[in-house]
Amino acid sequence: MNIFDDQNMIISPSEGISLPLYKRTLWVLCALVILLSLSFVYSLKLGSVSVSWADVYAVMGFDVELNDATSTIYELRLPRIMGAIAAGALMALSGYLLQTAARNALADPGVLGLSDGAALSVIVLYVVFSQVSLTASILASFFGVFVTALLVLWFVHKNLSGTFIVLVGIAVGAVVSAFSDILLSSVTIEDMAFLMAFLSGSFLSLDLTSASFLSIWMTVIIAVFLLLSRYINPLNFGYQHAMSLGVDAKKYYIFIIILAVFAMAPVIALVGSIGFIGLIATFLAKNIIGYRGTELGIVSMLLGAIMTLWADTLGRTLFAPVMINAGVFIALIGALFFIIMTRYIVKQ
Amino acid sequence: MKLITFVQGALLLSLSLQSVANETMMITDHAGNKVEILTQPKRIASLHVMSTTSILLDVDAPIVGTSTYIKLPENRPYIRGGEEVFGIKFADTGYFNYGNKGSDIEQIKASKPDLIIGTVKYQKKLFDKLSKIAPTVLIQRYTPNIFDAYRDVAIWVGKKDLFEQNYGQYQQKITRFKDKYADELSGKTFIYAVPSKGQAEIKIRQNSGIITQVLFDLGLTRPQFLKDTFAPEDAGAEVSSELIESLDADWFFSTYTSQLGVGSESIDAGFDDVAPGWQFALTAYQNNQFIRLNREQAYTPTFVSADYVLNALEQQILKNRK
Numbered sequence: 049m050n051i052f053d054d055q056n057m058i059i060s061p062s063e064g065i066s067l068p069l070y071k072r073t074l075w076v077l078c079a080l081v082i083l084l085s086l087s088f089v090y091s092l093k094l095g096s097v098s099v100s101w102a103d104v105y106a107v108m109g110f111d112v113e114l115n116d117a118t119s120t121i122y123e124l125r126l127p128r129i130m131g132a133i134a135a136g137a138l139m140a141l142s143g144y145l146l147q148t149a150a151r152n153a154l155a156d157p158g159v160l161g162l163s164d165g166a167a168l169s170v171i172v173l174y175v176v177f178s179q180v181s182l183t184a185s186i187l188a189s190f191f192g193v194f195v196t197a198l199l200v201l202w203f204v205h206k207n208l209s210g211t212f213i214v215l216v217g218i219a220v221g222a223v224v225s226a227f228s229d230i231l232l233s234s235v236t237i238e239d240m241a242f243l244m245a246f247l248s249g250s251f252l253s254l255d256l257t258s259a260s261f262l263s264i265w266m267t268v269i270i271a272v273f274l275l276l277s278r279y280i281n282p283l284n285f286g287y288q289h290a291m292s293l294g295v296d297a298k299k300y301y302i303f304i305i306i307l308a309v310f311a312m313a314p315v316i317a318l319v320g321s322i323g324f325i326g327l328i329a330t331f332l333a334k335n336i337i338g339y340r341g342t343e344l345g346i347v348s349m350l351l352g353a354i355m356t357l358w359a360d361t362l363g364r365t366l367f368a369p370v371m372i373n374a375g376v377f378i379a380l381i382g383a384l385f386f387i388i389m390t391r392y393i394v395k396q
Numbered sequence: 397m398k399l400i401t402f403v404q405g406a407l408l409l410s411l412s413l414q415s416v417a418n419e420t421m422m423i424t425d426h427a428g429n430k431v432e433i434l435t436q437p438k439r440i441a442s443l444h445v446m447s448t449t450s451i452l453l454d455v456d457a458p459i460v461g462t463s464t465y466i467k468l469p470e471n472r473p474y475i476r477g478g479e480e481v482f483g484i485k486f487a488d489t490g491y492f493n494y495g496n497k498g499s500d501i502e503q504i505k506a507s508k509p510d511l512i513i514g515t516v517k518y519q520k521k522l523f524d525k526l527s528k529i530a531p532t533v534l535i536q537r538y539t540p541n542i543f544d545a546y547r548d549v550a551i552w553v554g555k556k557d558l559f560e561q562n563y564g565q566y567q568q569k570i571t572r573f574k575d576k577y578a579d580e581l582s583g584k585t586f587i588y589a590v591p592s593k594g595q596a597e598i599k600i601r602q603n604s605g606i607i608t609q610v611l612f613d614l615g616l617t618r619p620q621f622l623k624d625t626f627a628p629e630d631a632g633a634e635v636s637s638e639l640i641e642s643l644d645a646d647w648f649f650s651t652y653t654s655q656l657g658v659g660s661e662s663i664d665a666g667f668d669d670v671a672p673g674w675q676f677a678l679t680a681y682q683n684n685q686f687i688r689l690n691r692e693q694a695y696t697p698t699f700v701s702a703d704y705v706l707n708a709l710e711q712q713i714l715k716n717r718k
Contacts (some may be wrong), residue, residue: 096495097502116506123528124501252499253521369495369503370466 072296073343074132076336080350086292087354091129091361092121096368103396105391127259128251132360132374133353134262135251135319136329138269138311143326144333145308147274148283149301150213153334156326157193157312159214161221165324166316168228171243173233189317193309196224201305249375251360258318269311273345278305281341287391324382325352331386355382422550426536426545427516429523433531434510436554439529441509443498446477446605447537448513450696451546453482454562455555461492461507463499465655476655477696481704498632505529513549540607540629543698562699570613573706580713584646585619586611587680591650591666592634598643598670602632606701607649607694618644637670640679647709648680651691660688684716 090105103117110351113121139157146155157163174180203216232243254262264300274278279300282290290297315322329352333344340347356374359381363372369378411447419435422518438622439460442449449462453475464473464486473493478484486493492507494500496539504512506718512532519526519534526532533552535545543563550559587652602608602622618628621642626632635643667674680686693704 095502096500097506120502121503124525125507252501253525255525364500369464369493369500371495371499 049218055318065325070340070343073337073340073347075351076345076347079326080347082340084354084357088129088133088362091357092125092244093126094361094365095120096106096365104260118269123256127256128360128364129256130203130256130259130263130355131251131254133356135315135322136325136354136356137266138172138262138315138352139322139325139348139356140329141269141273141345142308142312143352144330145280145304147330148280149305149308151286152211152214153331154214154327155217156324157316158310158323158326159221160197160200160217160319161219161224162193162196162200162217162309162320163316164221164228165192165199166190166313168224168231169195170225170230170317174243175234183372185243186314186317190309190313193313193316197305197309201302204329219352248373249322250373251319252371252373253390254282254318262314262318265314269307270312270349272307276300276303277342277345278306280345284339284341300350320375322356322378324386325377328378329385342396344345356364362389397683408427423532423533423548426548426631427520427523427534429532430576431527431531431533431551432669433533434554436447437509437552439509440553441468441492441494441498441504441506441507443494443504443512443519444537444697445475447515448535448549449475450477450481450698450701451549452513452553453478453484454696454698455550455553455558457553457555458489460509461494461503462486463494463497467498467655468657474624474655477692477701479692480692481696481698481700482655489535501525501529505679511552513552537702540603542606546697548669555561566699566702569703569706570610572615573710577710577713581614582617586616586649587619587622587643587645588649588651589643591663591670595664596636596637596670597634597638598637599634599644599715600626600632602630603627604631605695606697607651607689607705609648610705611649611698612701614628616647619643640654640671640674644677644679646683646685648678648686648688649689651694654690654692660690663688687712 065391089104089108092107093099093101097117097120099117100123103115103121107118107121111150119133143156146160166189169188170180170185173184173188176183200213200217200220203220204213214328228274271331278331279295281299282295283300283304285293287297287301290300329348332351336345337347351389356379359377360374363374363377404592405427421435422432424430436648438458440452440457442452442459442462445463445465449459451457452459462475465476466472467474467479473486475486475489476482479486491501494503494507498504509530512526512530514522514526514532514534516534516536519532523532524614535549537545547556547559547563550556588603588604588611590599591597592599600622602618608651621639621644625635631707650663650667652658652660671677675681678686687708689708691707694701694708
């Protein structure tokens with residue numbers, strides 16, 4: 049197969065996966081993978097403690113006796129870099145899936161109240177039990193996101209797409225967020241500070257175990273996404289078109305919302321709420337490669353990973369030793385960038 | 397022969413000194429963690445400026461690094477409370493700078509501490525990560541008696557004797573103060589509150605560091621409004637400024653934040669903002685029993701801050717007696 053024969057190329061790694069790759073998308077994917085790889089390596093070098101490139105290469109080679117520099121990279125930087133990449137990719141994919149289901153570019157885990165639902169569950173768990181294990185917080189996050197998603201779906205099940213789902217999501221999110229605020233006001237100052245830090249969108253507390261979990265989870269979610277790709281792509285054309293192509297649209301709309309929930313829940317549990325990634329990454333991806341179905345999802349994930357990685361890296365290095373959470377950085381820089389891009393597109 | 401005996405003796409002495417220096421003890425910190433720490437740590441990382449660093453400075457413990465605030469408008473790192481209370485400027489210390497609330501873990505690791513002291517409030521989530529660097533203990537900032545937390549820190553850093561000596565002197569001061577100013581203090585109530593500017597709220601600080609500790613030790617009690625609204629162990633909360641009249645007590649304490657470059661007049665300006673006419677609602681103000689304290693000097697859980705609060709109260713009492 050000669051990929052330069054034709055503008056279009058269909059790659060079918062297996063029967064069930066639809067991954068049409070246009071030349072432009074291929075180049076974009078290569079560029080983003082290279083950019084992500086370079087960002088990964090460079091982020092290992094950056095920090096408030098100076099390390100050499102030799103130390104970075106030693107850690108990457110896994111052939112190292114840990115000294116001060118290499119243990120700083122391996123134990124302190126590597127977990128949060130891995131975590132940032134995985135979390136950014138998962139949140140971006142979640143945003144892409146929700147936008148496909150809602151047929152609305154504003155759909156995002158934060159906008160639809162799903163992040164607030166996860167946060168409320170974790171807060172309730174902590175208020176009731178005081179000591180919260182990692183597993184329990186992840187399960188609570190899943191539960192919270194599921195219940196919030198079900199609540200949103202229940203309100204919109206007769207009108208599953210468009211502006212309506214976004215408006216309902218905003219309303220549900222506001223109510224859920226209000227309950228969180230009420231609960232937070234009932235705990236002690238110590239517990240409130242702990243919960244606020246817990247939910248603040250920071251990679252500071254990630255260790256290798258939780259970062260590895262997120263990375264493995266990301267791989268599993270990507271695999272499921274690719275397996276569902278032949279059903280997700282038709283949904284981009286709308287309910288009627290998808291049905292005419294033989295896809296049970298209603299069933300798969302719900303499937304992809306569930307997949308979006310599975311993508312984001314562990315991120316909220318381990319890192320807290322990182323808003324805007326789903327919106328910005330997908331928006332940028334659309335403007336780079338157009339509306340391309342599965343490719344859009346993949347490109348969004350790569351962009352989300354790069355953005356989150358740099359948000360965390362800049363947050364921990366720009367004003368060191370003062371640390372700024374990745375969530376705050378993304379909100380500041382990402383939102384500003386989003387506004388500028390939107391105005392640019394409108395002008396075009 | 398004598399030389400050999402001398403060398404053997406010197407060797408034994410050095411070994412025993414080393415074993416004393418390396419002696420450890422098992423403690424339970426305020427988060428319930430059982431931690432093995434050195435009895436005499438030599439490099440202590442402090443992760444909260446006003447709660448832990450100030451105590452360590454008060455007992456002259458060997459600090460290797462500390463979290464810092466940013467002093468405006470100079471935009472320099474500073475030890476909040478430490479600079480005002482002990483006159484120590486961060487730039488003169490040679491300490492590692494761990495950033496805001498000890499969040500720069502790379503600097504903590506680079507400082508090679510043999511003990512890390514943090515707070516339950518800010519470092520609970522990081523406990524496992526910090527424990528990989530050095531034995532880590534967490535203190536509860538708001539305990540019913542602030543000196544209980546202080547005593548624990550003193551034990552953990554091998555300064556228990558110094559603490560007990562200072563605490564004994566403090567208790568004697570309190571007893572003398574109560575006797576000397578019994579008319580002004582006996583059976584009286586107090587409230588410590590600050591205006592939340594721009595929010596029409598007043599923040600009641602019921603259990604708040606050394607200020608309330610000293611006042612409770614002097615025998616002052618809570619006014620009825622606080623007894624009805626908060627449990628004794630509550631730290632406090634914001635209340636609507638419409639309740640200004642309910643906040644009346646025999647003594648009213650408030651603080652200003654000198655870190656922001658403001659003075660005591662900011663307290664009055666703050667109350668003017670949230671509760672106009674507050675001067676007429678508070679008996680304490682009308683009786684010249686409204687005391688304005690510098691928060692950075694008054695808040696640290698140290699005996700120096702306790703003296704500051706006592707001195708401020710004494711000055712006002714003597715002024716009123718004239």
